[in-house]
Amino acid sequence: xxxxxxxxxxxxxxxxxxWCSYAGADLAGTNRLTYPADVKIIRVPCSCRVNPxxxxxxxxxxxxxxxxxxxxxxxxxxxxxxxxxxxRMTLLFSMLDFLGIEKERTRVEWVSAAEGAKFAATMNDFVxxxxxxxxxxRLEDLRCKK
Amino acid sequence: MQRIGVFVCWCGSNIAATVDVAAxxxxxxxxxGVVFSTNYQYMCSESGQNILKDAIRDYQLTGVVIxxxxxxxxxxxxxxxxxxxxxxxxxxxxxxxxxxxxxxHKDKAAGTEKAIILGRAAIxxxxxxxxxxxxxSPVTKRALVIGGGIAGIQTALDIAEAGFEVDIVEKQPTIGxxxxxxxxxxxxxxxxACILTPKMVDCAQNENISIYAYSEVEEVKGxxxxxxxxxxxxxxxxxxxxxxxxxxCTEKCPVKKVSNEFNLGLDNRRAVYIPFAQxxxxxxxxxxxxxxxxxxxxxxxxxxxxxxxxxxxKQKDEIIDREYGAIVVATGYQPIALDKYDEFAYSQSKDVVxxxxxxxxxxxxxxxxxxxxxxxxxxxxxxxxxxxxVGSRCEDDGRGKSYCSKICCMYTAKHAMLVREKYPDTEVxxxxxxxxxxxxxxxxFYRRAVEEYGVHYIKGMVGKxxxxxxxKLMVQACDLLANEQLHIEADMVIxxxxxxxxPSARHLATMLTASxxxxxxxxxxxxxxxxxxxxxxxxxxxxxxxGPKDIPETVSQASAAAAKAIGLLAKNKLTCxxxxxxxxEWMCNGCSACEKxxxxxxxxxxxxxxxxxxxxxxxxxxxxxxxxVCQGCxxxxxxxxxxxxxxxxxxxxxxxxxxxxxxxxx
Numbered sequence: 009x010x011x012x013x014x015x016x017x018x019x020x021x022x023x024x025x026x027w028c029s030y031a032g033a034d035l036a037g038t039n040r041l042t043y044p045a046d047v048k049i050i051r052v053p054c055s056c057r058v059n060p061x062x063x064x065x066x067x068x069x070x071x072x073x074x075x076x077x078x079x080x081x082x083x084x085x086x087x088x089x090x091x092x093x094x095x096r097m098t099l100l101f102s103m104l105d106f107l108g109i110e111k112e113r114t115r116v117e118w119v120s121a122a123e124g125a126k127f128a129a130t131m132n133d134f135v136x137x138x139x140x141x142x143x144x145x146r147l148e149d150l151r152c153k154k
Numbered sequence: 155m156q157r158i159g160v161f162v163c164w165c166g167s168n169i170a171a172t173v174d175v176a177a178x179x180x181x182x183x184x185x186x187g188v189v190f191s192t193n194y195q196y197m198c199s200e201s202g203q204n205i206l207k208d209a210i211r212d213y214q215l216t217g218v219v220i221x222x223x224x225x226x227x228x229x230x231x232x233x234x235x236x237x238x239x240x241x242x243x244x245x246x247x248x249x250x251x252x253x254x255x256x257x258x259h260k261d262k263a264a265g266t267e268k269a270i271i272l273g274r275a276a277i278x279x280x281x282x283x284x285x286x287x288x289x290x291s292p293v294t295k296r297a298l299v300i301g302g303g304i305a306g307i308q309t310a311l312d313i314a315e316a317g318f319e320v321d322i323v324e325k326q327p328t329i330g331x332x333x334x335x336x337x338x339x340x341x342x343x344x345x346x347a348c349i350l351t352p353k354m355v356d357c358a359q360n361e362n363i364s365i366y367a368y369s370e371v372e373e374v375k376g377x378x379x380x381x382x383x384x385x386x387x388x389x390x391x392x393x394x395x396x397x398x399x400x401x402x403c404t405e406k407c408p409v410k411k412v413s414n415e416f417n418l419g420l421d422n423r424r425a426v427y428i429p430f431a432q433x434x435x436x437x438x439x440x441x442x443x444x445x446x447x448x449x450x451x452x453x454x455x456x457x458x459x460x461x462x463x464x465x466x467x468k469q470k471d472e473i474i475d476r477e478y479g480a481i482v483v484a485t486g487y488q489p490i491a492l493d494k495y496d497e498f499a500y501s502q503s504k505d506v507v508x509x510x511x512x513x514x515x516x517x518x519x520x521x522x523x524x525x526x527x528x529x530x531x532x533x534x535x536x537x538x539x540x541x542x543x544v545g546s547r548c549e550d551d552g553r554g555k556s557y558c559s560k561i562c563c564m565y566t567a568k569h570a571m572l573v574r575e576k577y578p579d580t581e582v583x584x585x586x587x588x589x590x591x592x593x594x595x596x597x598x599f600y601r602r603a604v605e606e607y608g609v610h611y612i613k614g615m616v617g618k619x620x621x622x623x624x625x626k627l628m629v630q631a632c633d634l635l636a637n638e639q640l641h642i643e644a645d646m647v648i649x650x651x652x653x654x655x656x657p658s659a660r661h662l663a664t665m666l667t668a669s670x671x672x673x674x675x676x677x678x679x680x681x682x683x684x685x686x687x688x689x690x691x692x693x694x695x696x697x698x699x700x701g702p703k704d705i706p707e708t709v710s711q712a713s714a715a716a717a718k719a720i721g722l723l724a725k726n727k728l729t730c731x732x733x734x735x736x737x738x739e740w741m742c743n744g745c746s747a748c749e750k751x752x753x754x755x756x757x758x759x760x761x762x763x764x765x766x767x768x769x770x771x772x773x774x775x776x777x778x779x780x781x782x783v784c785q786g787c788x789x790x791x792x793x794x795x796x797x798x799x800x801x802x803x804x805x806x807x808x809x810x811x812x813x814x815x816x817x818x819x820x
Binding site: 019021027028030031033034035036037038040041042043045048049050051052053054056057058059060061062065066069070071079082083084085086087088089092096120121122123128 | 224225226250252253254255257258259260261264265267268271272275663664667669670671672677689690733751753785786787788789791792793801804806809810812813814816817818
């Protein structure tokens, strides 16, 4: 298990595109590559389907980190979707950083369907980073904490 | 309120070992809207599906959540079962608790907790699911095969044989591919040309096959059943309908020193050329980079000698627009460049050759007429050293490839055997890491090389090849089994260079939106169960473009790809994906943001009459989505500032509900 000192288990939402990253996550499973159970994956057709509102909502509801995974640039199943995602998220993440959500809590990663190992490594790294930052309280809506 | 049924699968011990399935089904029973919850050993089995069907009927379920393996695996299975029980198939959601839970977690408590949360998210989503009906789209009954090597030829012949029209696009002036350059083929030693050229002729003569040689795919649009492809037919400066392939122009052309790519630069050709005698189509091609007439306007000799009047210096590239139902990729391979392997002196000595060059040197139609001669001085070599795995199984990514190229062990055994048979006075050494000979009659073939033909197989790698002033090559190697250093005075060194996907494949994959692995081989939809289909519907894979293969394997995969393509072309209608975008016309403000981001041009604007609340009539500009063209990426839903655009099956509220369920406090 992880460091005994940290009992903090972060809540991490991962948006994975159906064509590359979700398949990459499946491959990580097929190869029995472990990463913490703190990561919960939401399947979306394309990384460009991820509305900035989803990320804001996640942080509002107490998520400690949000990661968006899509096909490598140029390999998008829908040709250009991941470029939109990249641009939108660059903007959103800098705004979130301004609002006090450290930019380490948000990430965009390209994981292809063949990169199970990369998926597991990315998740391990992301969970470790977010765990180090601790709980996210900045955007949390206290009304949701029931 | 939906009436939801939850079905938790054990998947034998695959899920049950790290997830307490009973706890999951018991906990999820208390979720709002859940009226039935159970767990079963194998939900995908017939009896598992019957549990699902019975529950749908008995409990009047309006929504179903299956906690099982990845939706990529069995979503279709469960949707079909639900439909059989009278439930709309799009009311089924899968919680992936195998690939993304039980298989990656060791701790049962954590695994169970996560499975419950994933189940909750799926339940939250199903609450907002709406029945969807899939539309239909027609299928263009024509296939495109990209690449005219043995893989493409076999696929095209099989598709044509089934009665469908098929086009082959080949970038070289002739079809045939790498196999035309080979001398003999293992393990039967029949000559490559003797078995390939009849198939090339079959392609040319089959009325269902059109060959676009010296052409490249320029653009691919559309989707399965309805691809729109632009093919660039490069200018040959020869009218292919008039050219008889007599070859007179290729004899008279004054530009004689153009490196002959068919013989891998081992000899020269003219600026106007026919790659080889059995080329299909057998027509001349003018190489614009070297032709005097095209460069400076001073020559025109070929036009003068051509009795058919086929030479046309003003010819331009032609763009051909075609529609296809299926596309088969057969782009093949090339040997890697050896510029990073200086220790073998490939760039320093002409007598260090690659195996493909060696094929040309032993081929009766090659530059030496089939007599094995040293390329440097034309003398007969006495000592030959073959080096295996040059760039294959290489841990240094910058230099070579991590994978095994698969064919080298066998063709090296073939080369060694043929040399010893033809020239018994030679000594042949083969340096190897491992000899890999799985395949029908392959190991027997290799053993013949060692036992009957006396080829010296030495386990160990060659460290250095040093050309000496007298033309000899000093080969320094180690014999791992005898644990000694070897110094061999060789006349020729033959390098079994690794093979890599053709460089054109990368760009093509982007056009086709077909995925590739880290080595640029095309990825198959499933490594075991769907090996000839790309994950992108309507794209099939044939030959080495998917991974290293020898000829028998390539041909069988080519036929398999053809069978899959035929299966698609035989359908009159395809069921479309119903998860498409739609716009709420009352919310749409006509800003065009969605139209700009749509990669398919599925969104159009129109002025529509609306009856306003104050009983006036207003004409408003609103977006509308063509569901037959929309592929459901959702780019428009995020671009829409007014929130009018939403995606069926992945709606804003559904994803929000999933986020809420995952982030919910305990």
